[in-house]
Amino acid sequence: MIEFKNVSKVYPNGTRGLKNINVKIEKGEFVVVVGLSGAGKSTLLRSINRLHEVSDGEIIVGGKSITKAQGTDLYRIRRDIGMIFQHFNLVKRSSVMRNVLSGRVGYHATWKMVLGLFPKKDKELAIQALKRVNMPEKAYMRADQLSGGQQQRVSIARALAQEAKLILADEPVASLDPLTTKQVMDDLQHINQELGITMVVNLHFIDVARKYATRIIGLKQGEVVFDGPVENATDEMFAEIYGRPLEEDEIMGVAR
Amino acid sequence: MKRDKSLLIIRRVLVVIAVLAVYIWAFSGLPVLQFKETSMEVISSIFSGLLQPDWTYVYDPKGEDLLRGLLDTLAIALLGTFIASFLCIPFSFMAARNIMKNKAIVGTNKFILSFIRVFPDIVLALLFIKAVGPGAFSGVLALGIGAVGMLGKLISEDMEGVDLSAREALVATGANPVKTLMFAVIPQVLPNFFSFVLYRFEINVRAATILGIIGAGGIGTPLIFALSVRDWERVGIILLGIIVMVTMIDIISGKIRARLT
Amino acid sequence: MRTAELKNQTTGMPAPPKKTKQHITVLLVLLLVMASGWQIGFSLEELMSGLPNMWDLIVQLIPPNWGYFSQITVPILETIRMAVVGTTIGGLLAAPLSMLAARNVIHTSWVTIPCRFILNLIRTLPELLLAAIFVAIFGIGPIPGIFALALFSLGIIAKLFYESIESIDPGPMEAMTAVGANKIKWIVFGVVPQVTSTFVSFFLYAFEINVRAAAVLGLVGAGGIGLYYEQTLGFFEYDKTASLIVYTLAVVLIIDYVSTVAREKLT
Numbered sequence: 181m182i183e184f185k186n187v188s189k190v191y192p193n194g195t196r197g198l199k200n201i202n203v204k205i206e207k208g209e210f211v212v213v214v215g216l217s218g219a220g221k222s223t224l225l226r227s228i229n230r231l232h233e234v235s236d237g238e239i240i241v242g243g244k245s246i247t248k249a250q251g252t253d254l255y256r257i258r259r260d261i262g263m264i265f266q267h268f269n270l271v272k273r274s275s276v277m278r279n280v281l282s283g284r285v286g287y288h289a290t291w292k293m294v295l296g297l298f299p300k301k302d303k304e305l306a307i308q309a310l311k312r313v314n315m316p317e318k319a320y321m322r323a324d325q326l327s328g329g330q331q332q333r334v335s336i337a338r339a340l341a342q343e344a345k346l347i348l349a350d351e352p353v354a355s356l357d358p359l360t361t362k363q364v365m366d367d368l369q370h371i372n373q374e375l376g377i378t379m380v381v382n383l384h385f386i387d388v389a390r391k392y393a394t395r396i397i398g399l400k401q402g403e404v405v406f407d408g409p410v411e412n413a414t415d416e417m418f419a420e421i422y423g424r425p426l427e428e429d430e431i432m433g434v435a436r
Numbered sequence: 437m438k439r440d441k442s443l444l445i446i447r448r449v450l451v452v453i454a455v456l457a458v459y460i461w462a463f464s465g466l467p468v469l470q471f472k473e474t475s476m477e478v479i480s481s482i483f484s485g486l487l488q489p490d491w492t493y494v495y496d497p498k499g500e501d502l503l504r505g506l507l508d509t510l511a512i513a514l515l516g517t518f519i520a521s522f523l524c525i526p527f528s529f530m531a532a533r534n535i536m537k538n539k540a541i542v543g544t545n546k547f548i549l550s551f552i553r554v555f556p557d558i559v560l561a562l563l564f565i566k567a568v569g570p571g572a573f574s575g576v577l578a579l580g581i582g583a584v585g586m587l588g589k590l591i592s593e594d595m596e597g598v599d600l601s602a603r604e605a606l607v608a609t610g611a612n613p614v615k616t617l618m619f620a621v622i623p624q625v626l627p628n629f630f631s632f633v634l635y636r637f638e639i640n641v642r643a644a645t646i647l648g649i650i651g652a653g654g655i656g657t658p659l660i661f662a663l664s665v666r667d668w669e670r671v672g673i674i675l676l677g678i679i680v681m682v683t684m685i686d687i688i689s690g691k692i693r694a695r696l697t
Numbered sequence: 698m699r700t701a702e703l704k705n706q707t708t709g710m711p712a713p714p715k716k717t718k719q720h721i722t723v724l725l726v727l728l729l730v731m732a733s734g735w736q737i738g739f740s741l742e743e744l745m746s747g748l749p750n751m752w753d754l755i756v757q758l759i760p761p762n763w764g765y766f767s768q769i770t771v772p773i774l775e776t777i778r779m780a781v782v783g784t785t786i787g788g789l790l791a792a793p794l795s796m797l798a799a800r801n802v803i804h805t806s807w808v809t810i811p812c813r814f815i816l817n818l819i820r821t822l823p824e825l826l827l828a829a830i831f832v833a834i835f836g837i838g839p840i841p842g843i844f845a846l847a848l849f850s851l852g853i854i855a856k857l858f859y860e861s862i863e864s865i866d867p868g869p870m871e872a873m874t875a876v877g878a879n880k881i882k883w884i885v886f887g888v889v890p891q892v893t894s895t896f897v898s899f900f901l902y903a904f905e906i907n908v909r910a911a912a913v914l915g916l917v918g919a920g921g922i923g924l925y926y927e928q929t930l931g932f933f934e935y936d937k938t939a940s941l942i943v944y945t946l947a948v949v950l951i952i953d954y955v956s957t958v959a960r961e962k963l964t
């Protein structure tokens with residue numbers, strides 16, 4: 181599904197974001213990326229859909245090289261990749277429905293989108309997506325009238341309506357409380373298990389990572405220092421990724 | 437501390453001297469105000485004209501009446517604003533620093549917009565009269581172009597304040613730049629866009645009342661004619677008509693704008 | 698259609714909001730635009746045939762007649778002078794009128810309401826129209842222009858000013874009431890200190906607008922540079938018109954800049 185080939189990234193100011201990454205993620209996996217703040221988690225995730233350009237190496241998504249794609253080809257590849265952000269990144273003034281529908285814009289001609297002409301099928305898809313995250317009744321509310329957890333579920337619905345084969349989530353629960361964290365992560369897990377959509381999720385909390393991941397990738401200063409099934413990710417392993425024993429605030433208490 | 441204070445005083449004194457100099461210059465060059473013996477007469481006739489306007493002029497089935505003049509004026513303002521509301525869109529995008537990353541393009545567009553803004557509408561109308569001949573048509577074009585400066589400035593500055601996080605989300609779904617703007621930026625600026633356009637419409641209605649003075653259509657033409665033949669009753673009714681129309685438009689447009697935001 | 702409706706009902710989906718209002722609005726605007734076009738006989742044909750002429754005109758405007766600049770310096774200066782004097786008279790009238798129109802200063806509505814009415818009335822008339830009337834009264838020259846600008850800036854300043862007076866802090870005013878000041882003292886010590894810098898700022902803003910306005914008043918014979926626009930265009934001396942435009946724009950830009958800097962210093 182995703183393959184990193186010798187990927188490196190140096191920011192214009194000289195900071196090393198990623199260092200020679202070689203990782204292969206298979207279809208249907210639930211990968212959680214962990215690491216200290218500044219380890220390069222966001223950089224890794226954002227290079228998968230090329231919100232960030234890499235400086236070296238190649239990334240293959242769904243059999244096609246996204247790092248080499250241009251114009252329409254790039255849009256085509258991105259269309260298959262959903263993304264969920266820490267701060268939801270919804271259009272707050274627009275309705276929930278329109279936000280979810282915005283996942284569909286990659287499928288249609290530009291002029292149709294300028295006029296806002298979505299086929300009926302898209303609206304059905306959007307409704308289905310909202311039902312999956314248990315929010316059909318909020319469809320015509322404005323996005324900024326929802327709570328944080330609800331907004332995040334709308335953004336999950338957006339990725340679902342997009343019919344993405346792969347969903348990237350950059351700290352999807354970092355601004356949510358434990359209860360909503362559980363709801364949102366459960367949603368992601370169901371989507372992963374029932375629809376077979378591959379998940380790559382950056383997480384800050386170890387216990388959440390352990391509970392939901394099938395595989396864990398540990399980053400440290402832009403390098404992969406751990407990569408393996410969740411069973412192998414022991415406390416000692418985490419201590420090594422973090423370069424120190426675990427601290428209170430890295431455990432949220434959702435899993436217990 | 438003490439030096440700062442004395443510096444401040446010196447600066448104040450300099451400003452006062454400069455302002456005084458400007459005023460002495462401005463007032464010394466003025467011609468003396470001399471009331472012609474007719475002045476008072478004219479003033480009283482205008483007031484009596486306002487109090488006893490020429491009601492027969494309001495509606496004349498044959499055509500050249502007040503209603504027609506006012507409708508023409510409104511039509512010019514409306515068409516001009518309508519044209520400007522489309523013309524200003526590309527400029528607005530290209531003059532918004534956060535949308536257009538190319539600094540040269542942003543700078544050029546900001547310059548074009550301020551250039552249009554300092555250009556008096558009436559001078560534009562004069563030029564259009566030369567190009568396309570006198571009549572309402574040149575008035576429409578003048579307002580259509582003239583309003584782009586202000587609208588473009590207001591809208592692009594509004595755009596610079598929008599939340600761009602949604603844009604990232606749209607890019608990530610595989611949307612091209614046009615679709616991204618359409619879904620992530622436009623919904624945020626649309627209410628203010630309409631509000632600015634309405635506000636400009638209010639201004640354009642006023643502007644359209646004077647276009648006729650130079651021959652660019654609307655109620656200004658009969659007004660200047662009535663003034664030159666000293667038909668004060670007619671001047672009175674035209675002024676009344678303008679006041680009523682502008683006030684009504686202001687009230688209606690203000691009500692709509694209040695509901696938009 | 699019917700099955701979709703049924704499905705909606707059974708699955709607890711709320712009905713989508715009705716778009717009728719939006720559609721009617723769009724329709725109404727389009728109708729108004731079309732009616733307007735019809736009213737003034739607007740035709741696309743005319744537009745298409747007119748645009749090339751526009752281009753011809755632009756070509757003739759370039760380059761400006763550089764020698765002409767020295768000849769129009771005097772009227773340009775007169776234009777600025779008119780703006781200075783006009784704005785000053787307008788400002789001097791606006792200050793007391795705004796006080797009278799502010800509901801938190803004058804508590805009797807039979808004073809504030811007529812004041813507001815007069816101010817709103819003045820604001821409906823654009824500067825060129827006022828100038829045309831004053832020319833009829835005083836004859837040709839800068840004097841009617843100055844009166845027009847005075848009235849015009851009175852409208853601008855007073856409207857902005859009374860609104861900002863109404864939003865000031867009531868504390869100092871109450872303090873003046875408490876010490877038993879009479880109305881004049883009450884205003885001078887309770888209101889004026891709070892609004893002086895706002896007033897100067899509005900005054901400068903009106904001055905910026907008036908410089909632009911003054912530049913066209915000559916079209917109706919009210920002094921300043923405007924007269925020359927008509928003359929040069931009338932004689933087809935487009936290079937001179939271009940000089941006028943360049944000169945006016947330069948002056949307006951400089952004054953705008955100075956005034957903006959001054960206004961920023963104030964706040």
Ligand SMILES: Nc1ncnc2c1ncn2[C@@H]1O[C@H](COP(=O)(O)OP(=O)(O)OP(=O)(O)O)[C@@H](O)[C@H]1O
Binds near residue numbers: 191215222
């Ligand atoms: N736009 C940028 N320009 C320069 N350096 C950057 C930029 N973005 C990130 N970096 C640097 O790259 C490194 C990796 O950043 P990244 O955002 O990927 O970390 P992260 O693991 O996501 O951290 P966090 O948990 O705080 O989100 C950091 O050292 C960061 O300072």
Ligand SMILES: [Mg+2]
Binds near residue numbers: 221223350351
């Ligand atoms: Mg991050």
